[in-house]
Amino acid sequence: MTTPTVVPSAESPNLWGRINLAKPKTAVPKAPNALRIGQLSAAKIAPASLLNPAKTLDNVEVVALAARDVTKAEEYAKLHGIPRTYTSYEALLADPEIDAVYIPLPNGLHHVWTKKAILAGKHVLLEKPAASNATQTADLVQLAKEKGIVLLEAFHYRFHPAGIYFQQIIREHVNLHGGDPRAVIKGIHTEISLPKIIGDDDIRFNWDLAGGALMDLGTYTVNAIHYFTGLDIDSVDSAEATTIPKDDRVDGKARATLTLKGTDAKAELVVSLVQPLLSFSSWWNLFPNVEVETEDKVFTFTMFALPHVYHTINILDKRTGKKEETIKAYQEGYSTYRYQLEAFVRAVKEKDGVEASKSTWVSGADSIETQRVIDEIYKKAGLPVRE
Ligand SMILES: NC(=O)C1=CN([C@@H]2O[C@H](COP(=O)(O)OP(=O)(O)OC[C@H]3O[C@@H](n4cnc5c(N)ncnc54)[C@H](OP(=O)(O)O)[C@@H]3O)[C@@H](O)[C@H]2O)C=CC1
Numbered sequence: 001m002t003t004p005t006v007v008p009s010a011e012s013p014n015l016w017g018r019i020n021l022a023k024p025k026t027a028v029p030k031a032p033n034a035l036r037i038g039q040l041s042a043a044k045i046a047p048a049s050l051l052n053p054a055k056t057l058d059n060v061e062v063v064a065l066a067a068r069d070v071t072k073a074e075e076y077a078k079l080h081g082i083p084r085t086y087t088s089y090e091a092l093l094a095d096p097e098i099d100a101v102y103i104p105l106p107n108g109l110h111h112v113w114t115k116k117a118i119l120a121g122k123h124v125l126l127e128k129p130a131a132s133n134a135t136q137t138a139d140l141v142q143l144a145k146e147k148g149i150v151l152l153e154a155f156h157y158r159f160h161p162a163g164i165y166f167q168q169i170i171r172e173h174v175n176l177h178g179g180d181p182r183a184v185i186k187g188i189h190t191e192i193s194l195p196k197i198i199g200d201d202d203i204r205f206n207w208d209l210a211g212g213a214l215m216d217l218g219t220y221t222v223n224a225i226h227y228f229t230g231l232d233i234d235s236v237d238s239a240e241a242t243t244i245p246k247d248d249r250v251d252g253k254a255r256a257t258l259t260l261k262g263t264d265a266k267a268e269l270v271v272s273l274v275q276p277l278l279s280f281s282s283w284w285n286l287f288p289n290v291e292v293e294t295e296d297k298v299f300t301f302t303m304f305a306l307p308h309v310y311h312t313i314n315i316l317d318k319r320t321g322k323k324e325e326t327i328k329a330y331q332e333g334y335s336t337y338r339y340q341l342e343a344f345v346r347a348v349k350e351k352d353g354v355e356a357s358k359s360t361w362v363s364g365a366d367s368i369e370t371q372r373v374i375d376e377i378y379k380k381a382g383l384p385v386r387e
């Protein structure tokens, strides 16, 4: 069986070390030609997803931040060692000394600001979901192509060796059984259900900002179904969503059953942002799961969305009932976000399309397909597609 490229070693960090990966003690010196990134907004996710990983790499530097409030911009920039600040996103985009931008704005602002960034000639690392709906996503993908811009939707989990390994062992199994996933994959189940720890006024519960559990977490599950099985989704067979008390257009939780293209196999997804705080199951489900079933095996990857914090990968033999736990893939100082940032920088710097040809890369077609399925799930559940 394939071995992951990264295996545990004496230097593998312990649990605290892995949680703390986001906070390097020192920043490495930058190469003269380091990619210069500007960040749009003082987003909460950015220290983990960009700022701290960038400190560990010599070929990328976060050189500017734009935030709408001057005090917030200055305080955030000081805290994270960002040299320049702007109080308008437009001003940052007009800075000729910025090569690329990171866009961690609320979902509903992804389309407008990514479009402006592309038109300003900046490469874009764009937070998921790429836009509010599939039409907007396709618009961004087309524009980036026309302008020769690297656009990456930040499905960071795909770049981690554990995710790559999980994909490889499923592909190997498919190859052993004739090579056609349509004949081998019998089903997939994926779930991310989080306890209700975020406030009612969070961007995730805001219709105007394209919130909802499917937009926030469903996008991971749909993307993972395609990434791990190698199959597209043909139809949404059933879907139900529970909306939040303040807005009957915004899903707090949802589930759906989908048919995989060219098969009778079903994909099931469950997502929630509102699990009761005091139930064991809601904390247990903090470990997002993906389970792929074939005729004779069940492949399980626990914590697939944040594998650098913790993961297990195991293979159940349905005939013998024997479960084999495979090795873990932790690497000192590496989070999913750091692997993702490295890939983004390579794609921009190398301009040879090699990075974008890898299965880890989130292609424009992947982004459009993920959002198309989310839109279809909303329709099936009787909820409006985001505008
Ligand atoms: N990849 C991952 O693991 C994760 C991805 N995400 C994604 O990142 C994005 C940002 O999430 P998160 O960091 O939690 O977001 P925040 O709640 O921190 O908001 C991000 C920024 O949005 C800006 N903003 C602009 N307009 C508005 C508005 N009308 N209302 C509220 N905020 C506004 C604010 O910018 P300003 O600073 O200019 O005031 C704020 O700093 C989302 O798309 C989310 O899906 C989030 C978490 C994890």
Ligand SMILES: O=C1OC[C@@H](O)[C@H](O)[C@H]1O
Residues within 6 Å of the ligand: 204, 216, 305
């Ligand atoms: O990774 C994530 O986990 C928590 C979510 O709310 C967030 O938006 C998502 O990207």
